[in-house]
Amino acid sequence: MKHFRKLIFVCNGSDCKKAGAKKLNKDLKSLTDEAPFKGSCKFIKTKCMDMCKTAPNVIVGDYFCKKTTAEKVLLQIKKS
Template sequence: MGRYRKFVFVCTGSDCKKSGCKQLTREVKSVLKLDPHKGRFKLIKTKCMDFCKSGPIMVFENEVFKNGDVEKFKGKIQ
């Protein structure tokens, strides 16, 4: 599994592109930079995850974060 312990999936499908997955990706990266244990997380860009109407979408530990909810994600990585 390599050195990463946790994976963060960000959808880059066409609907999430329209709803702002690039911005979401930037925000997730800046949240991960705050992690004191560098290299614990890896961001993975995915294709459509079938939640298109609620994009941009990310998934972390089997939980779906809709509408680019980075604040909720932030609370999960502490």
């Protein structure tokens, strides 16, 4: 049986930090520490993705989450 971890890229550039990327990162880590997601996600902090107008930005698989929240990212993780 194969076990895949989903890669989630969270922008930590200055504009995304101002828009709440640090809190988003904390929320995502605490939410994915619980039951169905535990051990299935790997968070990677990135530098600016050049999409600052839509901060905070997160990439889940091949989906780009703009102006996102932890809940929206979780929904996307469930879908992918």
